[in-house]
Amino acid sequence: MAVLFLALLLLVAQAATTSSSLQLHFYSNSCPRAEIIVRQVVQSHFQRDPSVTSGLLRLFFHDCFIRGCDASVLIDSTDDNIAEKEAPPNLTLRTFDVIDDIKAAVEKECTGVVSCADILALATRDGVALAGGAAYDLPTGRRDGLVSRMGDVIIPSPLFSVEKALAAFKKINLDLVDLTTLLGAHSTGLCHCGFFLERLYNFKNSGLPDPTMNPTLLKTLQNKCPPHLVTIQNITDDIALSMNQVATTPFLLDNSFYRALLNNKVVLQLDQELAYTDMTNKLAVKYLNDPEVFRQQFAKSMIKLGNVGVLMGGEGEIRVDCRRINGAATSSLRAKLGAKN
Structure with missing residues (x-):
């Protein structure tokens, strides 16, 4: 019963964040400190390792280039699926730990509200600012993708014309x-x-x-x-x-x-x-x-890159763990409750 109640709370929180388009300060009501938390965690990592910015930039680019900015690059492989991060162009991607740390901190603040896709986009934005780039406003409201396949990864090569x-x-x-x-x-x-x-x-x-x-x-x-x-x-x-x-x-x-x-x-x-x-x-x-x-x-x-192929509204999901698509039990409960997830 307690598990069902927690799952129900998760669905309600996700429904509250549903939107038909990206918008500035998307989480201002559902998770007001979300962007502050992202910035604090990125800054903490940057102070220890200033190469974090380049790692986040590459991670974000490789995510957005395959099916859009849906955090699919963060998903781990399973017994029945080899994920994007195992593809040769992605083997040297890093800063997954930064995203994990941000997600953990945000989940403590607002369970099941902030997408991994937005976390990656915001973290990259904050990394850019810390490294001397412009501190730009970033629309949010992305949803997380449900597909991550190694075979789908085609990234422009440094050998390209x-x-x-x-x-x-x-x-x-x-x-x-x-x-x-x-x-x-x-x-x-x-x-x-x-x-x-x-x-x-x-x-x-x-x-x-x-x-x-x-x-x-x-x-x-x-x-x-x-x-x-x-x-x-x-x-x-x-x-x-x-x-x-x-x-x-x-x-x-x-x-x-x-x-x-x-x-x-x-x-x-x-x-x-x-x-x-x-x-x-x-x-x-x-x-x-x-x-x-x-x-x-x-x-x-x-x-502009952050707008590529984003999932919004009832598309995708809000992952509880950025490395895993939400479980079948939660998906089944969504269907029973009629939630648009």
Whole structure:
């Protein structure tokens, strides 16, 4: 009886958060301190490890790119399903612990109210602000997805051309400005050697390094990343280097990526190719000359990314545990009560 009562409370709380669209301060009535709690937990992690921001950014991007921003990337595999996080492009994702800590803290405050999808979106927003980016307002009200399959994961590769990457971005309603701007996140964080090893030794199967890479950077990276390293498909034990080889503050989210880009000093092939198409080159110059323009456009592109394929209203669910879809017993009770979940 007690279990049934608790489950009923959960359903009532979820029904109270149902909405037909994302909105600012969605939880102002149902869980007023939700965004404060998210910010506090992210700040605590950031103070111990400033690379948290880049980890959250990558986690958020990889989530939104597959079926939209529904927190499906957070789900663990089960005996009968291999989840998204097991796909090769996702093996080096991290900061799952940050999301777990936030969810635990929010659940203590408001049981079954705040979605994991919103937690991931808010945590990434707060990480951006802590790393020097703009503190943008973020609409909330996302619901959590019910599907996470390894076979569905197709993420733009760092080996893509700008044209091929843009085609992938267009599929989720992002454009060339968003692509050029969001890659600016590579001003911060770490990158495994396996993601750019081909540029160092066998660029486009030539048997030679990428001729566009700055010679000094090439030598530095070759010293740190020997040619026998594992490939991009199996890099969990690979060496990780600073993504931004020109910055004195490698964990600051700023416009330094574009300085590196225009001087042929970025590590990823896709990043470097931004220098060689007309519009992306012009944007890089613009962002380098006016860091505030970059900060504001980065915020706009992040908000746009956060709107991709979101579940709302009666779609999906509010996961009790971000790593697991809610149990069959709870789903059955929802159906009996007629809750739109």
